[in-house]
Amino acid sequence: MASPPPSSSIAKGGDGIITNLHPDIIRALILTRLDGPDLASTACVSSYLRSLSTEENLWRDICCSTWPSLDHPRLKQVISTFPYGHRSFFSESFPFPNPQPPKPNVRGSLALATELISAVDIYYHGNPIYSKVVEMETSSSWFLSTPFRLNLLGVDNPAPRSPIKYGSSNDDTWLKHLEENLSSSWIIVDPTREKAVNMSSKRAVSVERHWLTGDVQVRYGRVMEGDGGWGSSRELV
Numbered sequence: 001m002a003s004p005p006p007s008s009s010i011a012k013g014g015d016g017i018i019t020n021l022h023p024d025i026i027r028a029l030i031l032t033r034l035d036g037p038d039l040a041s042t043a044c045v046s047s048y049l050r051s052l053s054t055e056e057n058l059w060r061d062i063c064c065s066t067w068p069s070l071d072h073p074r075l076k077q078v079i080s081t082f083p084y085g086h087r088s089f090f091s092e093s094f095p096f097p098n099p100q101p102p103k104p105n106v107r108g109s110l111a112l113a114t115e116l117i118s119a120v121d122i123y124y125h126g127n128p129i130y131s132k133v134v135e136m137e138t139s140s141s142w143f144l145s146t147p148f149r150l151n152l153l154g155v156d157n158p159a160p161r162s163p164i165k166y167g168s169s170n171d172d173t174w175l176k177h178l179e180e181n182l183s184s185s186w187i188i189v190d191p192t193r194e195k196a197v198n199m200s201s202k203r204a205v206s207v208e209r210h211w212l213t214g215d216v217q218v219r220y221g222r223v224m225e226g227d228g229g230w231g232s233s234r235e236l237v
Contacts, residue, residue: 019048026052036062036090059086067093067185069119069131078117078191092196093187113138117189124164125181171209175216179207184220199224 018026031053034042039062043053063079063086064070070079070089082088115137122130136143164178186199201220210217 018046023052027055027058031058032061036066036094040091054084054087056085056087059090062086063090063093066090067119067121067131067187068128069121069133069187071131072119072133074135075117075119075133075189078189078194081191082194088194089196093198113190113192115191117191119185119187119189121185123183123185126183129164175207175209178216178218179204182207182218186220186222 026049031039031042036059039053039058043050069075079086079089115135118134118136120132120134121128138144180203182204183202184200184204186201187196188199189196199222201222204218205221206217206219208217209215
C-alpha cells in the first residue's frame with residue numbers, strides 16, 4: 001500500500017503536484033475554462049499559479065467574452081494603457097461601484113474628465129445581442145445641458161447581431177418577457193485617468209411601446225451616491 005503524501009506537501013497547498021503539469025496544459029485546459037472571479041481566485045493559490053493566471057491574453061479573452069463592446073479599436077488602445085491591461089479593467093468593471101461616497105482629495109474637489117467612453121452591451125437570456133461604443137467630450141454644450149444618457153439605436157447605428165423574434169400574440173405579455181430577459185452592461189471609461197466604472201442597472205427599468213411610432217423602448221437607469229458636493233450633504237446621481 002502506498003504511503004500518504006508528507007504533511008509538508010499538503011501544507012504547501014499541493015503546489016508540488018500542480019507543478020508536475022506542463023504550463024501549456026494548465027493554460028489551455030484549465031485556466032481558459034474559468035470566468036473572471038474564478039481566475040482571480042486561482043491566482044491567490046500559489047505564486048506558480050499566479051504567474052500563469054495573470055497573463056494578459058487570459059484576461060483579454062474573459063473581458064471580450066463578457067463585454068463584446070471591448071473589441072472596439074479605441075477601447076483596445078485605452079485598456080492597453082491600464083496598469084495591468086485587461087486584468088485592471090476587469091477588477092474595476094466587474095463589481096458594482098462601492099456604495100460609499102468617495103472621499104475628496106486634498107484640494108477639496110476632483111477635476112472633471114475631459115473625455116468619457118461608454119461601452120454598452122445588451123443581452124437577451126444572457127447572450128449578447130447588441131454592442132456599441134460612444135465617445136463623449138465632457139466640455140461640449142450638449143453634454144453639459146442634457147441628462148447623462150445614451151441613445152443606442154438610430155439611423156446610422158448597426159443593427160443588433162441577433163434580432164429578437166416576436167414571441168407572443170399578447171403585447172403586454174411580450175413586453176413583460178422583454179423586461180425580465182433583457183439585461184444591459186454600461187461601463188464608463190476615463191481614458192486620461194485609466195479608470196473604469198460599471199454603471200449597469202442589469203434589468204430594464206421599463207419596457208413599453210412608443211405611443212406614436214409603435215417602437216419598443218427599453219430604458220435602463222442607475223442611481224449612485226455623490227460626494228456631498230453641490231450644496232447637498234449627499235447628492236444622488
